[in-house]
Amino acid sequence: MNVQTNRLYFIDAMRAWAILMMLQGHFIDGLMDPVYRDTGNAAFNIWLYFRGITAPVFFTVSGFIFTYLLIRVPQKGFENPRVAKGVRRGLQLLLIGYLLRLNLFGLFKGQVYNAFYLVDVLHCIGLSILVLIGIYLITSKRKPYLFPTLLLGITLGLFLFEPVYKQWSFSFLPNALANYFTKANGSVFTIIPWLGYATLGGFVSVLFTRFKDFKHLYAAGIPLAAAVGYVLIYHSSSAFASLHGFTGWEFFGLIPLNNYLFIRLGNVFIVFAVFMLLRRFLTNRTILNIGASTLSIYVIHFIILYGSFTGLGLYRFFNHSLTPQIVIPGAILFMVVCTYLALKYNQHEAEIKSQIAWALASVKRQAIEVKEASIPMLRELSIRVRLVLRRFLRTVRG
Structure with a gap:
């Protein structure tokens, strides 16, 4: 694949791989x-190792794709059409994130459960955008190097100081706001430190854009990504321990105690290297369609597994109860079903949306008709009530 093409197919393939790993990971876990x-x-x-890789890859690829689309157009600043589209997309993801945690039965009873306010993947990606x-x-009107x-x-700031701010309660x-920064109330993901993977993805996309005409981009990029990944995975902890001994700064000494952020970042670079290496074999249309349908897949999997809106999901009936003999083929079937439904939805998205719009308009028209038809009845009822009250008052006075 030439770099000059508008679409980086290996990125779509990475996104497809990440969403499928997320599906089976959520199902089995x-x-x-x-x-x-x-x-x-x-x-x-x-399985546990690859489950740990999934979210960092997903966040990094999301940041890469959005930034790549944002900076490749010639317009700058607010004139860039991707800015308005990005704002709509970010707000849309936040809205969908909250809707998926809404329980309609509780809403009908006038209750909004605490789970509604918890923060998950979609919230963080929307806010990251x-x-x-x-x-x-x-930075759009400043030096070009300032943005990356x-x-x-x-x-680096979010990853280096994670041992410090993870102890804050944000009380x-x-x-509803604290859930974006702390898992104390039950949030699955928080904007810190996960924003760091999205901004790293944005940084890498800037490099791809700046060197898009470099003849040996992949020949240089693949070993570089693999080398950076290897160093982060196997040598970052010892490097921070050495920095702690040299500087005496306490936060350097805290990082090696739980160095998951930099190690997972190393995993992300290795995944980048592998997918870049295999890029010529990753142009299958189904794979690319899956990579372009991650939002639909995520929404469908959330409804089926966790029971969005009704609470009647697989998690409610089979929570931590299945054997590997059942859960492994079940996870494969779950991936197939969610992906199939999402691809079918995207294939008929315009038709489905028009049908939903027609249904909502029909309900609205019926509500207006009922309201208009009830006005004369209410007037007649009001007149009758006033007549009854007058007769009653006359009787009382007489």
Whole structure:
């Protein structure tokens, strides 16, 4: 594949891989009996390792794709059409994130459960897109190197100081806002540190855009990504320990105690290297369509697995109760069903949306007709009530 093409197919393939890994990961993690979580089992450890890679890859690829589309157009600042589209997309993801946690039965009873305010993947990606737009607008009329420098700086800042701010309770904020920064109330993801992967993806996309005409981009990029990944995975902890001994700064000493952010970042670079290496074999239309349908797949999987709106999902009936013999083929079937439904939805998206719009308009018309028909009845009822009251008052006075 030539770099000059508008679409980087290996990125779509990475996104497809990440969403499928997310589906099976959520299914197995939520439904398999904990008694089978044996860290002495090699197969389970491999699954657990790849489950840990999924979210960092997904966030990084999301930041890469959005930034790549944002900066490749000639317009700058607010004149860039991708800015308005990005704002709509970010707000849409936030809205869908909240809607998926809405329970209609509770709403009918006048209750909004605490789970509605918890923050998940869509919230963080939506907010990350808005942050990327903000950084882009701030730097759009300044030196061209400032945008990628800020992106990389945010990633390093969030990852380096994670041992410090993860201890903060954010109790001074309302829970609905605090949930974006702390998992104390049950949030699955938080904007810090996960924004760091999105900004790193944005930084890498800037490099791809700047060197798009470089003849040996992939020949140089693949070994570079693999080398950076190797160093981060196997040597970042010892490097931070050495920095702690050299500087005496406490936060450097805290990082090696739980160095998951930089190690997972190394995994992301390795995944980039692998997919770039295999890029010529990743042009299958179905794979690319899956990569372009991640939002639909995510929404459908959330409804089926966690029971959005009704609470009647697989998680409610089979929570941590299945054996590997059932949960593994079940996860494969779950991936196939969610992907098939999402691709079918995207294929008929315009028709489905028009039908929904027609149904809503029909309900609205019927509501107006009922209201208009009831006005004469209410007037007649009002007249009768006034007559009855007058007769009653006359009787009382007489």
